[in-house]
Amino acid sequence: MNDEQRLPLWRQLQAVTQVLHAIRQGQSGTAALAAVAPTLRPGVQALSFEVLRSLGRAQALRKLLAPRTPPPFVDALLCTALALLWQPQDASYDAFTLVNQAVESAKRTPALKAQASFVNACLRRFLRERETLVAQTDKDPVARWNHPTWWISQLQADWPDQWQGMLMAADQHPPMVLRVNARMGTQTQYLEKLRDVGISAQPVGPFGVVLASACAVQQLPGFEDGWVSVQDSAAQLAAPLLLSGLEPTDGLRVLDACAAPGGKTAHLLELRDAQVTALDVDPARCERIHQTLARLGLHAEVVAADAADVSAWWDGTPFDAILLDAPCSASGIVRRHPDIRWLRRQTDITQLAAIQARLLHKLWPLVKPGGRLLYCTCSVFRQEGEQQVAAFLAHHSQATMLASPGHLLPHRDPNTTTPTDNPLGDHDGFYYALLEKLAA
DSSP: OHHHHSHHHHHHHHHHHHHHHHHTTTOOOOHHHHTTTTHHHEEEEEOOOOOHHTTHHHHHHHHHHOOSSSOHHHHHHHHHHHHSSSOOOOOSOOOHHHHHHHHHHTTTTTGGGGGGHHHHHHHHHHHHHHHHHHHHTTHHHHHHHHHHHHHHHHHHHOTTTTTHHHHHHHHSOOOOOEEEOTTTTHHHOOOOOOHTOOOEEEEEEETEEEESOOOGGGGTTTTTTSSSEOOOOGGGHHHHHHTTTTOOOOEEEEETTTTOOOOHHHHHHHHOOOOOEESSOHHHHHHHHHHHHHHHHHOOOOESTTTGGGGGGGSSSOOEEEEEEEOOGGGGTTTTOHHHHHHHHHHHHHHHHHHHHHHHHHHHHGEEEEEEEEEEOOOOGGGTTTHHHHHHHHTTTEEEEEEEEEEEOOOOOOTTBBBOOOSSSOOOEEEEEEEEOOOO
């Protein structure tokens, strides 16, 4: 029996309720989970992700069971329980255990103790009337798709033929994907290492390995020695795209403009000997870059600075290549961070697009003639991808599109339970555009 199974469920539900309440107050899921006791955290994270992926449905059901909004923590506990209850075929625990433990959680939480009977009544009514109540909420698009209304509408506008499959994909558990360090060995060699220790995996792309089931990185052969890093297959496109066609020369200067936690910086250095500068505005996140590179035995100049404040950090020498993985909505990685959909607001997209445009405008002069800039975002919204680049090209006559995979969309066919085939398999959402600076 593992630690999660030994811990009483009511304690985990208590912590999940606190995580959900914190997210509703605007805190990121990562920060909310960091506040959970380490012994509880693995189980609480798994349950919290389940809750966030079904929160739209849970909120709609709570409104039917308690039309008058209860106090915040009571509401969070009810929504937690309903999210875990509404699909019995996928539930981690049987229904009566969940209800009993949710009520126990209320009884043992001072702020909820007086509401334990109310929680019990609501949840037991749901068990009695489940089919009818779920059918009623099917009419609510937020309940149906478990995303905010504005997000659903934006996907419908951007991707009229794919939006349903994209929303379905966002509610799936993502695969664990590794990137093989090309300085250590080949994809084939690492697959053999995995087979030797009984871990099933398949190749994806030129450097990727998809595990049949996720595991702790400590179980991966050679992880501490730098053989592999955890990185989605779509994110693994960045370094090869930027470096493709660049002649291998001494003194190749490369800038990773928004580098933390350092995965793409490391991939650049795994593929090419280069002078890499890795920037991030947050000094604490710069430390993550150092840690990433140290494990892999790589080196870059890591600088804590705002990439757009060029005069504060640039030495005046142009770069051969710049990677701009720009701040964005992160709408393409929502399956890995299901809190994002509930934290983002529609106005955020316009604000983020303005930041992206400013970074492009500030960094483009740092590219030498004949050099290139790779713009990418982990977003599925056109405003942060192809529309952003189209606007940039319209105002910069020296810029030309060298290559672009465009928007890589996570997708599931709504008529099947299997992922739609694509070159990278089951990947996150990304946008890429490789821009070349023409000689004056």
